[in-house]
Amino acid sequence: MASIQLNNIVKRFGSFVGVENMSLDIADEEFLVLLGPSGCGKTTTMRMIAGLEHPTGGQIVIGGEVVNEIDARDRDVAMVFQGYALYPNMSIYDNIRFPLRMRKVPADQHDRLIRRAAEMVELGAFLDRKPGALSGGQRQRAALARAVVREPQVFLMDEPLSNLDAKLRASMRVQIKHMQRQLKVTTVYVTHDQIEAMTLADRIVIMNRGIIQQVGTPDEIYSDPANTFVAGFIGSPPMNLLAGEARDGIFRSEGIEVPCPRTVTGSVTLGIRPEDCTVGGGHLQGMVYGVEPTGDITYLTVQTGKRAVEIKAARDFRAPIDTPISIGFDLSRLYFFSENGERIRRPA
Template sequence: MAEIQLRNLSKRWGSFVGVDNFDLTIADREFLVLLGPSGCGKTTTMRMIAGLEQATGGDILIGGKRVNDLDPKDRDVAMVFQSYALYPNLDVYENIRFPLKVRRIDPATHRDRVMRAAEMVELTDFLHRRPAELSGGQRQRVALARAIVRQPNVFLMDEPLSNLDAKLRVSTRAQIKNLSHELKVTTIYVTHDQIEAMTLADRVVVMNKGVVQQVGTPTDIYDRPANVFVAGFIGSPAMNLMEGEIRGGVFEGARVRVPGLSAPDGRAVLGFRAEDAGPGAGSEITAPIYTLELLGDSTMVTVRAGGALVSVKAPKDFRAEIGESFSAHVPASICHVFDAATGARR
């Protein structure tokens, strides 16, 4: 069993706080994604779990055993790095086999384990090649196979797709999802890409400035963001956020008027997603078109409402010119209301 418990985990460098009181239990076989912008503390958290960084506070338990004082090699975790970290002088077979040699696993089992790992990531035809002869996607698959061959209790993946082009990211992401299903090993995955988080995770931890902002399933976080930061970080495009005031259930801001809200009076931030609104009757927003983007299945219309750029999805056959007036219907039922002072969900 590889349940991981992080109890008030912290990392500080002098007065700078990298991770602040991270408290979470990661279930056995769960795929957990740490998500956030650069510098939010997600990689530092992973490195503390791996033993590559020393925690300045709190405890790390893997399978019920406190591992704070154990060396990385004794924690039974396998890491997949952003940089692949392959040995250029070894062929693919030997790169995958290397962890077995280092850990002095019975040599009689090496070939079977290497071949099984290579087959899982579709590399059996490339075992004789060296890393320089492989594409970026193939190198990343070698790194995955090298982690798989160890049969660890925990996989740690640090932005493994960030060096790949868009098409390879999609195919390799699907491969990681399938491997997770097959291997059933507890996995912690670090990324700043919210699409990776939404498609891969059982649960997502959204972090900012070393502090956990929200923990939940991808659906929970997308449908009910806990605060303005999460609302603005999750989604492509991000949730529209506009400042204004609520009086008698009516939100009013620059070029925006949305009635029918069940929220207390006062300054507030109103949020809604582009796909939940549309052109037409209601005219809760009326503003000049800032830009138009044809997405294939739809057209993204962006208007400038006061100081905010607001995006609305229109049908793919929608036609207009930049600068024309555009009216959008924003039902109160699809709106999110956040406190203007704290950013917390109301």
């Protein structure tokens, strides 16, 4: 068990910047999720912690020790790969045993450790099969068992669920979270799926173009986004971002008129989450563009000018398209962003 510190980490691939001047403290036993679109540097960051990539600059500290010059195999870090990376020539038993053999764990303990790890992921019945004879979910669990068997200081997981179907993903998510709480191992988890990030993380790090956008608990990320990137990335559907003009305590845009703090002036962007909108109320005038019932909730898309605004309406809400509609906003849940995308916070 160990904490991890990244101090001003830089990674460049030629002229391409993978990670730019990143600093991050990961607490002992924490479940940290790196979230961002593809190419944002989240996997590169994880691979640098693992020792599979060498940082161009900065320092990586694991458990109080600078590990920049320590080889991947000596870092006591376990990783679960997107493609599982099981050894196809070995049975599942031998796959799980491999890290024990390589780390010179006494042979008389192997069997007990392997069976315990296999039980933890409910794989006991498949130990003598080869990876080729297992389903995707079973392979994923085998990869997890191989990672936990030697009780490493740090777990790294690189999109471990992205090759599974939606149903399996949900159940594996719970298993992974349960296992992490049980083992109390510091975990860094990379994903581009915000649901995974929100459900698993103690803290989420949102990255874009190699730069950290925001670090916070899932609640903070969701209800207190630092900029338009975070606001537009989190939530499904994500926050509505509407550009307009603010003057004298009123924000105006095509079809929209809402009060705003007097400190907000000039060209700004209004952010409002779909669930903070209600049908009827008069802050937004538009036309019904589409109604999508999903059972427990109905997604309503309203067109105003050239923009579409997403609203979560009541489950029984129905309306024909191209009829005029009025939408109200929860005024305590309005977010304003300046022209460069940064959040305008109320003076405390």
